[in-house]
Each structure stands twice: as C-alpha cells, then as structure tokens.
Amino acid sequence: xNLFSYAALLLRGTWITLASWAFAGILxxxxxxxxxILGCKHFMSGRFAILVKCYTFIAKGIPAYVQILxxxxxxxxxxxxxxxxxxxxxxxxxxxxxxxxxxxxxAGMNAISQGQWDACYVLGYPLYPTLTRIMLPQAxxxxxxxxCGELEQLLKSTSLxxxxxxxxxxxxxxxxxSRELNPLSVYSMLACIYLLLSAFxxxxxxxxxxxxxxxxx
Amino acid sequence: MKLKTxxxxxxxLIAIVGGFVVLRNCSDSCADDAFVVGTVSGYAPFVSINExxxxxxxDIDVAxxxxxxxxxxxxxxxxxxxTSLFIALEQGKIDAIIWGLSITQERLNKVAMICYQGEAxxxxxxxxxxxxxxxxxxxxxxxxxxxxxxxxxxxxAVLSNYSxxxxxxxxxxxxxxxAIQYGKADAAFVEPAIAKxxxxxxxxxxxxxxxxxxxxxxxGIGIAIxxxxxxxxxxxxxxxxxxxxxxxxxxxxxxxxxx
Numbered sequence: 368x369n370l371f372s373y374a375a376l377l378l379r380g381t382w383i384t385l386a387s388w389a390f391a392g393i394l395x396x397x398x399x400x401x402x403x404i405l406g407c408k409h410f411m412s413g414r415f416a417i418l419v420k421c422y423t424f425i426a427k428g429i430p431a432y433v434q435i436l437x438x439x440x441x442x443x444x445x446x447x448x449x450x451x452x453x454x455x456x457x458x459x460x461x462x463x464x465x466x467x468x469x470x471x472x473x474a475g476m477n478a479i480s481q482g483q484w485d486a487c488y489v490l491g492y493p494l495y496p497t498l499t500r501i502m503l504p505q506a507x508x509x510x511x512x513x514x515c516g517e518l519e520q521l522l523k524s525t526s527l528x529x530x531x532x533x534x535x536x537x538x539x540x541x542x543x544x545s546r547e548l549n550p551l552s553v554y555s556m557l558a559c560i561y562l563l564l565s566a567f568x569x570x571x572x573x574x575x576x577x578x579x580x581x582x583x584x
Numbered sequence: 585m586k587l588k589t590x591x592x593x594x595x596x597l598i599a600i601v602g603g604f605v606v607l608r609n610c611s612d613s614c615a616d617d618a619f620v621v622g623t624v625s626g627y628a629p630f631v632s633i634n635e636x637x638x639x640x641x642x643d644i645d646v647a648x649x650x651x652x653x654x655x656x657x658x659x660x661x662x663x664x665x666x667t668s669l670f671i672a673l674e675q676g677k678i679d680a681i682i683w684g685l686s687i688t689q690e691r692l693n694k695v696a697m698i699c700y701q702g703e704a705x706x707x708x709x710x711x712x713x714x715x716x717x718x719x720x721x722x723x724x725x726x727x728x729x730x731x732x733x734x735x736x737x738x739x740x741a742v743l744s745n746y747s748x749x750x751x752x753x754x755x756x757x758x759x760x761x762x763a764i765q766y767g768k769a770d771a772a773f774v775e776p777a778i779a780k781x782x783x784x785x786x787x788x789x790x791x792x793x794x795x796x797x798x799x800x801x802x803x804g805i806g807i808a809i810x811x812x813x814x815x816x817x818x819x820x821x822x823x824x825x826x827x828x829x830x831x832x833x834x835x836x837x838x839x840x841x842x843x
Contacts, residue, residue: 372635379637440671449677452662532624532662534633541626542633544758548785551762 370556373543380539381560387457387525387535392518394461395468402465403472404498409484419469426466432527434459439531456528464521471513475506508579515572519565536560619656621647622669622678626756629781629840630684642840643682646700649832650682650807653823665755666736670695673810680820681808684775686738688802696817697806700824700833701842702777705802707793708739709779711772713764714788723749723794732760732772739773742800757782777805777842784841 404410406419429437439455479502487497507514529538540557544550623631623643631641639660651658661678663669672678673695686705687697710723710731719725727748733740735753743751752769754760760772761782773794774782783789796802807824809817827833837843 376633376635376637436668440668440675444675452664530664531668532664534625534637534662538626538664539633541756541758542628545626545628545632545756546634548758548761548782550758550765554762 370543370552373539376539376543377536377556377560380534380536381564383453383528383534384522384525384536385564387453387460387528387533388518388522390454390457391461391464391525392521394458395464395517395521396514398461398465399468400472400503402469404476404503406469406473407476409476409481423466423469426462426464427470429463431460431463431524432530434463435527435531438462452528452531452533456531456533457525460521460524460527464517464524467517468514471510471517472506474513475510476502478509479505511572511576511579515568515575518572519568522564522568523561617656618659619647619651619654619680620659620661620678621651622661622663622672622681623647623683624664624666624669625662626758627684627778629777629842642701642836642842643684645836645839646827646833647682649827649836650820650823653826654819666734670736670808673808676810679809679813679816684777684805685808686775686802687804687806688738688741689799690741691738691806691808694811695808696811696813697808698817698821698824699804699806700827701837702804704804705776705796707776707795708742708773709776710792710794711760711764711774711779711782712770712790712792713767714790716790716792717770720792722792726771729770730768732763732769734760734774737775738800738802739775742794742796743773745797745800761786781841 402419405415435456438459443450526537528535540553544553625631625633630643634640648658663672669681730750730752732752732754733743757774757778763769764772
C-alpha cells in the first residue's frame with residue numbers, strides 16, 4: 368500500500384476536521400461565555416438563570432452523537448429546511464461543547480471576589496466595561512487550562528462527523544482502509560495526525576498561558 | 585474594540601459560510617432534475633473515495649448510469665451509516681439508496697427494492713482469520729463464540745436466529761477484519777462480494793459458507809426506494825432493465841471485480 372498516494376485526500380480530510388473544529392469551537396466559546404456570565408453567582412438571581420441551567424443540563428446531558436442525529440434529521444424535518452451534514456454536525460458539537468464551556472466560564476467568574484464587583488459598582492463602571500475589561504480577563508486567565516482541554520476534546524469529537532457521512536479525517540481513513548485493507552497502518556497514521564493537531568493546539572495553549580502569565584500569578 | 589471587531593468579523597464569516605453550505609446543499613439536492621442517491625463511502629468495491637476525493641465504485645457507476653437514463657443529474661449523499669440511510673429515505677432527503685443492499689423479506693416489507701445485481705444468495709460467508717477453529721464445521725458449532733456483524737444488515741438478521749452466538753456489532757467491515765485479526769472476535773459475517781474481495785486481497789482469510797434458511801435467502805442486491813414513491817420506482821425499474829439488457833451492469837461488475 369502506498370499511503371503517499373492518499374496524501375491529498377488525507378489533507379482534505381484534515382482540513383474538514385479543522386474547519387469543523389473552528390466552526391464549533393468559535394460558536395461554543397461565544398455561546399458558552401455568554402451563558403457562563405449569565406449563570407455566574409453575580410447574575411444568579413437574574414431571570415436568565417433558569418434558562419442557563421436548562422441549557423447546560425440539556426447540552427451536557429445528551430450524547431454528542433444523539434445531538435448530531437437530532438440536528439441533522441429531526442430539526443430540519445420539523446422546520447422543513449435542508450442542512451448540510453457539516454453544518455448540522457458542527458452546530459451539534461458546538462451546542463454540546465457550549466454547555467461545558469458555560470460551566471467552565473461560570474466557575475471562573477465565580478472565583479472572582481465579590482469585592483471587585485462592589486468596587487466597580489462604587490466607581491460607577493457600567494456593566495459592559497466591568498465585564499470585558501475587569502472580570503472576564505481575570506476569569507479567562509483562571510480557566511485557560513480547562514478551556515484548552517475542552518477545545519482539545521472538541522477536536523477529537525469531530526470524528527463523530529463521520530457518522531453522518533462527512534468526509535473528515537476519520538472517515539477519510541475508513542475509506543482508505545476499505546480500498547487498501549490495511550487498518551493497522553491507516554489507523555496508526557490517523558492517530559499520528561490527530562496527535563500532531565493536538566500538539567499544535569497545546570503549543571497555542573502554552574503560548575496563550577505564557578501571555579496571560581497563568582503559572583506566575 | 586479590536587476584539588469586538590474581530591468577533592464581529594468571525595461571526596459574519598461563520599454566517600456566510602454556514603449559509604453558503606446550507607444553500608449549496610439545498611440547491612443540489614432539492615432540484616427537481618436531481619436524482620439524489622443515499623450511500624455510505626468506505627464500502628469498496630461498491631462505494632469508496634479515490635485518491636482525488638471522488639466517489640467511485642460499482643454502485644456509483646450504476647447510480648450514474650441510472651441518472652443518465654432518468655435524464656437527471658446525479659447527486660450523491662453520503663450518510664455515514666445504514667440507519668441514517670433509511671431515516672433519510674423515509675424523510676425524503678434522498679430518492680434512493682444504492683449501497684450494495686441485499687434484498688431481504690424484512691426490507692421488502694418496509695421499502696420498494698429493485699434488484700440490479702447478483703442472483704439469489706443461499707449461503708453467507710463466515711470469515712475467519714488464518715484458520716477455522718477446531719470442531720467448527722457449521723454455524724451451529726459457533727456456540728459461545730463472538731461474531732462481528734453490521735447492525736441492521738441482512739447478516740445481522742440471520743445471526744439473530746442463533747441466540748447462542750455472541751454478536752459483536754461493527755459498523756464497518758474493515759473494523760470486523762481488524763477484530764478477527766487481533767482476536768477480538770472469532771469470525772465476521774459479511775456480504776459474499778465483500779468476503780470475496782477480502783479473500784482476494786488477504787490470503788490469511790478463511791471462509792466457511794453458512795447455508796441460509798429459505799426465509800433468510802437473499803434475492804440479489806437492490807436499490808431501495810420509498811414505497812410512496814411509486815412513479816420513481818417504476819421508472820427506476822425500467823432503467824435497471826434497460827441497463828441489464830445493454831449489459832452495462834455486467835460491464836461494471838467486471839470493472840469492479842464483483843462478477
């Protein structure tokens with residue numbers, strides 16, 4: 368078997384994996400951060416608290432695979448729309464991941480002392496700059512390892528796209544195996560590619576941690 | 585401010601890309617002149633993806649020939665698993681399933697099936713790695729042993745008759761091969777054409793033919809169409825007959841080595 372002849376196919380699969388990861392990761396971070404803020408103890412009495420609790424409960428409680436099937440088959444059928452496998456599966460992964468990100472962000476926000484909220488209030492800071500300039504940077508620094516872990520988990524979860532036929536990295540490998548009948552070398556190669564992607568992510572995380580002085584607080 | 589601008593640009597990009605993908609998918613598969621075929625890649629020689637990322641295989645050639653006969657544009661919809669294929673057919677996401685599906689009585693009760701390849705199958709191959717275990721001469725001798733089988737396949741239905749066999753559900757035949765190779769299962773129960781391909785490529789595979797009860801016997805490989813879609817069923821039947829008369833299917837069988 369000459370795996371080099373499949374290099375272009377594997378690159379394409381890697382690209383789709385990364386595109387799905389980026390799509391799901393960005394959505395998950397945006398939604399998760401917003402919900403994490405709304406769910407933190409400072410806003411807990413707010414009317415969104417119950418909604419946030421319900422959201423995280425559902426997002427975390429349903430397996431990602433089932434969510435993918437629901438988003439791909441059930442929701443389009445109910446709404447009478449067409450959604451591509453890529454968008455459906457990536458959105459489902461984003462939904463699932465955002466539940467975890469919301470909890471991580473909530474933990475980070477809750478770790479900030481009440482005194483800081485009070486100080487902002489006394490100094491007359493409006494809510495938006497209080498969050499973006501004072502609270503979130505501190506919370507973000509504290510939750511960096513957990514967020515990076517979640518992003519890494521998300522990268523590996525993209526292999527679930529294969530279950531609805533999206534030709535991402537894992538599915539590409541399955542196709543090569545079906546033609547070449549050499550599962551051991553193909554799966555080993557897939558593992559190496561995933562490790563390489565994870566390594567890049569780790570390096571990125573390490574760089575951000577250094578920038579935010581995570582270990583030197 | 586910079587962060588806000590970047591976030592906004594990212595969101596807009598996501599919306600544009602997402603919208604584009606949704607619309608493109610819709611325009612491809614919703615068009616009236618499209619023949620949307622559901623299949624699952626990674627099932628060579630029936631359906632797989634070549635080095636250039638194109639769908640190839642016996643079923644793809646047949647689907648293209650059928651689409652040409654129907655005067656429609658072929659749209660391949662890869663759905664990842666058999667369960668997804670049948671859900672999509674039921675929901676009308678696809679017009680037909682062309683994926684080396686055996687025609688069984690159970691499937692005939694649910695969907696319309698049009699035979700396009702193969703003849704009646706009276707045995708299914710039980711694949712072993714290197715040697716058939718001592719004392720195993722028929723499937724009845726597999727008591728307490730583990731056999732890999734694809735869930736919801738016709739082999740799965742046959743294996744259900746033997747409750748003393750432990751089933752190891754494997755979505756992909758390649759995973760079944762891996763399982764028997766590394767001793768995770770004793771045997772794999774697969775389609776005859778797949779067993780033949782495996783045997784040709786790998787001399788370590790040994791096959792034991794399992795005779796099928798009359799109710800489990802397969803009437804060839806067929807195209808599945810929603811029962812409600814009577815018009816399409818008739819047109820596909822005519823198109824398949826025409827392809828068989830013109831020896832087109834025979835030519836594809838020889839091309840893909842499943843004759």
